[in-house]
Every structure is written in structure tokens, then in C-alpha cells.
Amino acid sequence: MKALLLAIAKQMVxxxxxxxxxxxxxxxxxxLELSVAKQDLGxxxxxxGKNITAIRTLINASAAKKKKRIIVEVVE
Numbered sequence: 001m002k003a004l005l006l007a008i009a010k011q012m013v014x015x016x017x018x019x020x021x022x023x024x025x026x027x028x029x030x031x032l033e034l035s036v037a038k039q040d041l042g043x044x045x046x047x048x049g050k051n052i053t054a055i056r057t058l059i060n061a062s063a064a065k066k067k068k069r070i071i072v073e074v075v076e
Contacts, residue, residue: 001023001030001032001059001062001063001070002021002023002032004058004059004062005021005032005034005055005059005072006019006021008055008058009021009034009036009044009055012040012043012044012051013036013037013040013043013044014037014039014040014043015036015037015039015040018035018036018037018040019034019035019036019040020034020035020036021033021034021035022035022075028068028069029068029069029070029071030063030068030069030070030071031070031071031073032059032070032071032072032073033073033075034072034073034074034075035074035075035076036074038076041074041076044074045074052072052074055072056072059072
């Protein structure tokens with residue numbers, strides 16, 4: 001899931017070299033912390049949060065096969 005989030009985020013931003021994903025594993029839940037350059041924060045979130053909602057939907061759909069719960073957080 002980390003690689004999927006990294007690939008999606010790098011395609012959306014102007015500074016792909018600043019995209020970082022930190023993975024924190026739990027028993028049944030995994031937290032993915034996404035950090036991007038300040039200039040790209042608006043592109044990741046999108047108007048009214050539509051982009052980040054779509055990203056979360058894609059990640060959760062692919063995680064459902066493994067019966068895990070994944071939370072995507074955007075870190076400044």
C-alpha cells in the first residue's frame with residue numbers, strides 16, 4: 001500500500017522528490033503518513049478534499065483484499 005500511495009502522490013505534485021510516506025503498522029490497522037512540499041499540499045487535498053478522499057478510497061479498496069484497515073493522513 002505504501003508503494004501505491006507513493007506512486008499516486010508523485011504523479012499529482014510539482015515536486016515529486018519531496019514526497020515521503022511513513023508506514024506505522026498495527027495489529028489490524030496501518031497508518032500511512034503522507035508528507036509533501038508545502039506548495040503541493042493543496043494539490044494533494046484538492047477542492048473540498050476531493051483528491052485526498054479519492055486517494056483514501058483507492059487505498060482502502062486495495063487493502064480490503066488483505067482484510068486490513070488503512071488510514072491515510074496528510075502531514076505538513
